[in-house]
Amino acid sequence: MFHFIGLLSPGLMASTFLYQPTARYSYGIDVPASSRNFGSFSLRFLSPRFPTNATRSVLHPSSLSNSHSLSSESESSLILIRHGESLWNEKNLFTGCCDVPLTKRGVEEAIEAGKRISYIPVDMIFTSALIRAQMTAMLAMTQHRQKKVPIIIHNESEQATTWTRVYSGKTMQQSIPVITAWQLNERMYGELQGLNKEETAERYGKEKVYEWRRSYDIPPPKGESLEMCSQRAVAYFKEFIEPQLKSGKHVMLAAHGNSLRSIIMYLEKLTSQEVTDLELSTGIPLLYIYKEGKFMSRGSPVGPSEADVYAYTQNLAVYRQQLEEMPH
Numbered sequence: 001m002f003h004f005i006g007l008l009s010p011g012l013m014a015s016t017f018l019y020q021p022t023a024r025y026s027y028g029i030d031v032p033a034s035s036r037n038f039g040s041f042s043l044r045f046l047s048p049r050f051p052t053n054a055t056r057s058v059l060h061p062s063s064l065s066n067s068h069s070l071s072s073e074s075e076s077s078l079i080l081i082r083h084g085e086s087l088w089n090e091k092n093l094f095t096g097c098c099d100v101p102l103t104k105r106g107v108e109e110a111i112e113a114g115k116r117i118s119y120i121p122v123d124m125i126f127t128s129a130l131i132r133a134q135m136t137a138m139l140a141m142t143q144h145r146q147k148k149v150p151i152i153i154h155n156e157s158e159q160a161t162t163w164t165r166v167y168s169g170k171t172m173q174q175s176i177p178v179i180t181a182w183q184l185n186e187r188m189y190g191e192l193q194g195l196n197k198e199e200t201a202e203r204y205g206k207e208k209v210y211e212w213r214r215s216y217d218i219p220p221p222k223g224e225s226l227e228m229c230s231q232r233a234v235a236y237f238k239e240f241i242e243p244q245l246k247s248g249k250h251v252m253l254a255a256h257g258n259s260l261r262s263i264i265m266y267l268e269k270l271t272s273q274e275v276t277d278l279e280l281s282t283g284i285p286l287l288y289i290y291k292e293g294k295f296m297s298r299g300s301p302v303g304p305s306e307a308d309v310y311a312y313t314q315n316l317a318v319y320r321q322q323l324e325e326m327p328h
């Protein structure tokens with residue numbers, strides 16, 4: 001048995017597993033026991049061997065999302081989605097790290113977002129530890145043409161890992177690992193959490209509240225500034241998400257207004273002044289292509305149809321065509 005560190009593509013593994021009734025299947029993402037504070041994990045496959053191009057050439061439709069079914073030119077896609085409307089967005093309350101679910105409208109936004117990305121490959125999903133981001137990712141994936149099942153990886157303890165192990169290679173092939181991380185959470189809003197935004201502006205003054213909400217380095221009382229949020233979110237992105245993109249995996253990241261603003265600041269090399277003006281709507285997926293160490297923005301929904309939304313690369317167009325040719 002070999003361990004492949006840093007690889008996560010169950011679709012590629014599965015065909016070699018199918019004839020091994022005793023094999024165990026695991027995404028094997030090792031997280032240190034103190035997972036609340038984990039610094040690193042490795043993506044460990046319990047895989048006898050990594051399939052070759054020849055193995056992959058007979059493509060089952062369900063294996064299409066793995067990046068290796070695309071042309072040899074290496075590029076990977078990164079989809080960023082801010083969660084759909086939450087119950088506290090609706091009530092106009094500062095939410096931060098409070099864990100509230102989506103509204104009905106938020107659910108619809110997530111489904112709509114899913115339609116917009118239904119032809120873009122997804123090999124792995126990262127979300128924050130908060131339910132609104134996780135709901136958004138899961139609901140969006142119900143629309144994906146590839147029809148793989150997103151499965152949350154539980155590595156919070158050895159028992160959690162063991163008890164959530166999958167024993168079928170075929171099932172692994174038809175699933176997408178979902179990795180949750182507190183580092184991708186919304187900025188912690190401190191003593192503003194649960195307060196109404198309008199009432200807070202009336203009480204402390206609009207300018208003060210704007211400063212708390214949109215300045216780069218001024219934290220709200222006992223909360224995180226965007227800079228502080230950025231330190232953990234961007235560090236996580238660099239350490240755990242970027243290596244996946246580098247290795248050719250297509251990633252979807254469902255998170256929050258401010259954790260995503262800080263990641264976009266990094267991707268697009270925005271200044272602290274420029275990020276001040278960056279606003280993200282709920283449920284809007286943004287597409288980036290990672291190629292030769294650079295991130296290129298390929299658009300976000302402005303029109304009603306998915307075709308108006310993104311500037312497809314040649315590889316994405318091929319992938320889309322493959323999905324269209326799949327039997328329904």
Ligand SMILES: O=C(O)[C@@H](CO)OP(=O)(O)O
Nearest residue numbers: 093094095096186213257
């Ligand atoms: O309340 C929050 O957690 C955030 C996002 O909804 O608010 P803001 O718009 O101030 O960043």
